[in-house]
Amino acid sequence: MINTTLCYIEKNNSYLMIHRTKKENDCNKDKWIGIGGKFEKAESPEECARREIKEETGLSIGQLEYRGIVTFVNDTEPECECEFMHLFWTKDILNLRENESLPECDEGELEWVLKSRMNELPHWQGDEIFLELLDKKVPFFSLKLEYKDGKLKNAVLNEKKVFG
Numbered sequence: 011m012i013n014t015t016l017c018y019i020e021k022n023n024s025y026l027m028i029h030r031t032k033k034e035n036d037c038n039k040d041k042w043i044g045i046g047g048k049f050e051k052a053e054s055p056e057e058c059a060r061r062e063i064k065e066e067t068g069l070s071i072g073q074l075e076y077r078g079i080v081t082f083v084n085d086t087e088p089e090c091e092c093e094f095m096h097l098f099w100t101k102d103i104l105n106l107r108e109n110e111s112l113p114e115c116d117e118g119e120l121e122w123v124l125k126s127r128m129n130e131l132p133h134w135q136g137d138e139i140f141l142e143l144l145d146k147k148v149p150f151f152s153l154k155l156e157y158k159d160g161k162l163k164n165a166v167l168n169e170k171k172v173f174g
Contacts, residue, residue, distance in 0.1 A: 037090030
């Protein structure tokens with residue numbers, strides 16, 4: 011199991027997303043995901059989230075809200091190793107000026123996506139569950155998502171089955 015972070019940065023009812031198109035052997039290939047990545051040695055979840063946000067977007071973030079942990083299980087290893095995704099949300103962007111363009115990202119294209127359009131874009135099906143939890147400001151949660159052949163087979167939220 012690896013540890014990763016995933017942060018949803020919100021502005022004007024939109025999330026900053028990466029359309030993952032550039033990396034080889036990427037289990038997120040062609041999907042739209044939030045900002046994040048793998049922990050480096052001795053990093054806390056917050057340190058990892060801030061570093062990944064800065065590396066991928068050039069943005070500095072003020073307050074981060076640690077909203078949950080997602081246990082992501084996928085049968086397509088090694089491309090998609092099982093992971094604990096530490097889920098964050100923020101709207102506290104410190105260095106973004108109005109109408110400023112986003113930088114180039116070596117993992118894909120960055121784009122502000124209206125929250126109402128999120129489910130129209132290619133994504134992991136389980137993302138719909140935690141995005142709804144983020145939107146409803148549900149207190150810290152634990153969500154386990156199990157995929158087989160790229161399709162969601164089982165979802166358990168705080169020890170209660172919610173899908174499958």
